Amino acid sequence: MVHEKYLTIPELAKLLGVSRIAVYKRVKKGQIPATKIGRTYVITDRTIAEILGKELTQRGKERIDAAVRKTVQEYGDVLKQLAKG
Numbered sequence: 001m002v003h004e005k006y007l008t009i010p011e012l013a014k015l016l017g018v019s020r021i022a023v024y025k026r027v028k029k030g031q032i033p034a035t036k037i038g039r040t041y042v043i044t045d046r047t048i049a050e051i052l053g054k055e056l057t058q059r060g061k062e063r064i065d066a067a068v069r070k071t072v073q074e075y076g077d078v079l080k081q082l083a084k085g
Contacts, residue, residue, distance in 0.1 A: 006042040009034075016051070 009027065013020040026032045027041055032051065034041040050057055072079065 005045040007045075007048060009041050009043070012043055012048065012051075015048070 007015065009023045010020045012032075013023045016023065023032065024041075027034045027043075032043060033047050034043045036042075050060055
């Protein structure tokens with residue numbers, strides 16, 4: 001049996017140094033995966049590790065690749081000019 005550790009929204013907010021409302025909004029938008037138990041949302045230690053950058057999941061890698069492609073597409077000429085400089 002796997003025992004996962006969980007944090008609540010206020011605990012995660014304190015860990016990240018942001019307001020609990022900011023974390024709650026990200027949970028509601030689906031940006032932070034969470035499970036609702038009763039009236040409380042809990043976030044797994046695996047998700048927290050991903051948020052803190054300790055673990056990079058396939059989804060995280062795909063998001064980074066998409067961001068790099070978009071940046072190169074939008075600013076490719078500027079990046080080339082900066083490389084010459």
